[in-house]
Amino acid sequence: MVSLLNKFFLKLGYKLQKTPIAYKKSIVVKSEFTTQKALGRMVGHGIEINTVIDVGASDGRWSQECMPFFPEAHYLLVEAQVDHLEGLEEFQRTHKNSSFLLAAAGKENGTIYFDNSELFGGIASEEPFNEDSIKVPVVSLDSEIEKRSLKAPFLLKLDTHGFEVPILEGAKNVISKANLIIIEAYNFNIEEDSLCFWELCDYMWHLGFRPLEVVDLMARAYDGTFWQMDLFFIKKDHPIFKYIKYR
Template sequence: MIKKILKKTFNFFGYSLHKKKKHVKQSKPILDNVFSMESALVRCVKRGLEINTVIDVGASDGRWSNMCMNIFPKASYILVEAQPEHEEGLLEFKNENPNIDYILAAAGKKNGTIYFDNTELFSGLATEKKLDENCIEVPMISLDSEIKKRNLDGPYLLKLDTHGFEIPILEGAKELIKKAELIIIETYNYKLTDDSLKYYEMCSYMEGLGFSSIEMVDFMRRKYDDSFWQMDTFFIPSSSKEFTYNSYS
């Protein structure tokens, strides 16, 4: 009876009466992206990761390293980028941060020169074969030679955003890899070139180098058919303490 009276009263004044919905407390924010690059790096630090030098290959204008500096602000950073169009951004980034330096070159197996497909500013690819279109010749450096020349100390974090040219870069980084505590590689569900590896093949290759996958982040679908295209895979030494425990809880 009281409920009906209240309803009529509210209706008379142009209002309606509704039952209040019960608020369900969320244990975690709904928009919290645990599979983001930054979230994974934070988790690695919580597990004890320490880094002295970050080598960012395929650095573009430095945006990835800029994010990484939030997690490793005291590390030294070497950014390797082949496309000259990014130099203005890299120079600005270096001038703002004393722990930053960059190399305008492609990374590869040895020092020299190599061709580069610069069709897209943020999606270039080194290639030993000269292309008919959108092809420039750029310097090539091995990461081992740069680390030695600059006397940069480990432990290292190596990040590769190199669109299928990963194996030659890793072959030119054998000494670096010995002191690497984290290697982040952009891995693919499709074979980008005749010599590139799909993500599961990359995992097998890295196992051969003594590294195992610990995180997978930044999943991407391709525009063509909305299928799984790529992700960034984190590799740490297979001897790491994380792999001594094989249970869920």
Template sequence: MKAALSRRVMQGLSVQTVIDVGASTGSWSKMAQEFISDAIYLLIEANSFHESKLVEFKKQNPKVEYLLAAAGDYVGELYFDAQDPFGGTASHEVIHTSDITVQVTTIDAQVKEKGLKPPFLMKLDTHGFEIPILRGAEETLKNTKLVIIEAYNFKLTQDCLQFWELCDHMKKKGFQPIDICDPMHRPKDQSFWQMDIFFIPNSSREFKSNKYN
């Protein structure tokens, strides 16, 4: 992840706001600050298990805000599987016996409410709930320079997009893959499980050339 993010910064990536969805303890944002130190960071996390770590991270970083809620396609409430603190999944309907009700908001609503400034970087670590989150970020995406999404080779949920479907969806949203990192293989059979995909706007200069050198 560090190498991939460094490559984007070396190619001129400059953002004013980083939106970290599925922020967990804030470890990803802490890492990103090594490369993007001047931006405002908004961390969105649905699982209250991580709140003490987020409070600590915010105290140490004046440019960090956090929100204890899920991100989705409306403002209100939805269900969240909180059994695994590092693997929770949001859903519009009850799926697991461990599902709890949590607050949900949209990225667009938070950008407007908090007066967050573009250009944006958006990171999603959301275990199959990417489409509702992207649906709730239509306006923000118009001013986003980089979207990093944890993508999967298997369908984690009924509505989860596998990585090639996600690439097609993002192409329709105006973004194409420019990098990948951290491929993971599941232990039981060493099958490719997931990776992080870096998406940048279709209009980016990188796509002006199809030459290797």
């Protein structure tokens, strides 16, 4: 029908063309691949955790979501932004199996710059930012875990907006004793030295881990393009990877 109409309109100097469907932000896809369902599957796989290290903890909302699955673990919340102090103090008050550290995580102890422009965003950097730059304490996770005598096996969660590599470099002992590492990963190099998700998978492979779960995929507001997700990494020699069939 369209071709017949086009023959007619071409004689008049016009052409019919299909209008592209605009991206709709309101589209929601329900999925089995959410953080809570993936954490439930981790428990089902027998993943043992004695300490949860929540880096980029904000006010503790992710640890709150995780706690029903590992209720006996101790939760160490690491957050750089002082505006979350009240929320962290409240979390510690209401959860006796928790503690927090108001600092950024990095390769070694000292101070570092932090982008303080967004309360639930921000990133650490060795160099100051042009705007909203603050200087905050930075600690290596290895030193902090040793200082606090926290017990393995660990769950390490990073919500650190492209600053993952320095944190992992300062957590070699934690990684060696971790059963689960959860990292917010991106489809873009959001910072100069940040890793895209496929680069992160390769980096983690060389640390002895491979991804088991992909959860909470997000499209960016700008154009609906795939933006980020959370990757669940477990040790690459875990028995679960020996079974390679679908059923």
